[in-house]
Amino acid sequence: xxxxxxxxxxxxxxxxxxxxxxxxxxxxxxxxxxxxxxxxxxxxxxxxxxxxxxxxxxxxxxxxxxxxxxxxxxxxxxxxxxxxxxxxxxxxxxxxxxxxxxxxxxxxxxxxxxxxxxxxxxxxxxxxxxxxxxxxxxxxxxxxxxxxxxxxxxxxxxxxxxxxxxxxxxxxxxxxxxxxxxxxxxxxxxxxxxxxxxxxxxxxxxxxxxxxxxxxxxxxxxxxxxxxxxxxxxxxxxxx
Amino acid sequence: xxxxxxxxxxxxxxxxxxxxxxxxxxxxxxxxxxxxxxxxxxxxxxxxxxxxxxxxxxxxxxxxxxxxxxxxxxxxxxxxxxxxxxxxxxxxxxxxxxxxxxxxxxxxxxxxxxxxxxxxxxxxxxxxxxxxxxxxxxxxxxxxxxxxxxxxxxxxxxxxxxxxxxxxxxxxxxxxxxxxxxxxxxxxxxxxxxxxxxxxxxxxxxxxxxx
Ligand SMILES: Nc1ncnc2c1ncn2[C@@H]1O[C@H](COP(=O)(O)OP(=O)(O)OP(=O)(O)O)[C@@H](O)[C@H]1O
Ligand SMILES: [Mg+2]
Numbered sequence: 001x002x003x004x005x006x007x008x009x010x011x012x013x014x015x016x017x018x019x020x021x022x023x024x025x026x027x028x029x030x031x032x033x034x035x036x037x038x039x040x041x042x043x044x045x046x047x048x049x050x051x052x053x054x055x056x057x058x059x060x061x062x063x064x065x066x067x068x069x070x071x072x073x074x075x076x077x078x079x080x081x082x083x084x085x086x087x088x089x090x091x092x093x094x095x096x097x098x099x100x101x102x103x104x105x106x107x108x109x110x111x112x113x114x115x116x117x118x119x120x121x122x123x124x125x126x127x128x129x130x131x132x133x134x135x136x137x138x139x140x141x142x143x144x145x146x147x148x149x150x151x152x153x154x155x156x157x158x159x160x161x162x163x164x165x166x167x168x169x170x171x172x173x174x175x176x177x178x179x180x181x182x183x184x185x186x187x188x189x190x191x192x193x194x195x196x197x198x199x200x201x202x203x204x205x206x207x208x209x210x211x212x213x214x215x216x217x218x219x220x221x222x223x224x225x226x227x228x229x230x231x232x233x234x235x236x237x238x239x240x
Numbered sequence: 241x242x243x244x245x246x247x248x249x250x251x252x253x254x255x256x257x258x259x260x261x262x263x264x265x266x267x268x269x270x271x272x273x274x275x276x277x278x279x280x281x282x283x284x285x286x287x288x289x290x291x292x293x294x295x296x297x298x299x300x301x302x303x304x305x306x307x308x309x310x311x312x313x314x315x316x317x318x319x320x321x322x323x324x325x326x327x328x329x330x331x332x333x334x335x336x337x338x339x340x341x342x343x344x345x346x347x348x349x350x351x352x353x354x355x356x357x358x359x360x361x362x363x364x365x366x367x368x369x370x371x372x373x374x375x376x377x378x379x380x381x382x383x384x385x386x387x388x389x390x391x392x393x394x395x396x397x398x399x400x401x402x403x404x405x406x407x408x409x410x411x412x413x414x415x416x417x418x419x420x421x422x423x424x425x426x427x428x429x430x431x432x433x434x435x436x437x438x439x440x441x442x443x444x445x446x447x448x449x450x451x
Binding site for chain 1: 248251252398401402404405406407408409410411412427430431433434437
């Protein structure tokens, strides 16, 4: 069992309450979605769950306040894959960028390294600068640079962004198989992705204007017609 | 120590932000000009400067609600001064005489630093733009100045983003100042690279928009 829980979570940025009194519980292993329109607070939510920004209220990882963990312990347990890859890169080569977390957390390089590299197909550009990559390539490197550490919780911020057909398939495969033993939370505005993965999804939370306003069962996604009111593109719209 | 705090303060809306930039600049330039025109000598000139420094400190600390900022600026300059003294003493002169001789430097530098911090903290890009167009600077120059003015916060935010995403991957800044310095250098050198790249993107996007 893995659990991540937010209690009365409130985040204020430059005087604006970006998240307001969020109460959420995730039980793993399993896959969850947080759906919301642009600016609704998804990235802010993931960042606070990962203990990267100051917040009021509590975030509990396996029942323990995350503020009690050291930075390294927390990063060993929670893998946060940020939304815009280029914002977090800093190394000279892709290989170094991916190994950064291993070095940093004093983890041995295991066959996990080869696995993720092979799975996300980044083997061909290991020696290139991460800043020279295309959008989708950077996104895949970004995934590897975090998930190579094999954390128990993954927080994926719009992981499907920039990915092509093959990239999406790889992502979905990866999430499906890993969600058998990990707690995975995906934040996105794209209801199609959650629909595509409905069979493996536990629950979909709807975030709007900094608040969790609804929680829906994956099988109800298609029939739920309130999504459009909170700025989420309904699935039917794509097909119409 | 966060000397770049002014970037965050710029976004606030306090009465101090409403003072026009001309008024701020004149208020800050007037005292030194008067002191030299009227040939005011120490100790009176020191008293004047120290009073000005104190009022700038109070405006930043209370007016802008950033009590730590004046302290950080002071600490940075004190450190600089002490380092200067050490360099001086390496050349065989006494450190005490350095401090005694250069105290006016210290006060002047501090005055400049606080004035800059105050003006930067309370002047938005819009105010700057209005001023530059009033003095009839060519449009290209105005745009260039604005880009430069905006680039500092952009780079600052970028550095904070990189730092956060490194924290996500377990980087913990050490409490030991020397190790911390090494860690930050290891971060800032690649950051220069990143900002060059950003510069390239920026140039492209500017050209695409007809600059
Ligand atoms: N540093 C900041 N200061 C002030 N407001 C901020 C800051 N960072 C984010 N915000 C605001 O907080 C709100 C939530 O931002 P967040 O990045 O969490 O949205 P999001 O749901 O991830 O959006 P997107 O789908 O576009 O990624 C937005 O309105 C954003 O403008
Ligand atoms: Mg986001």
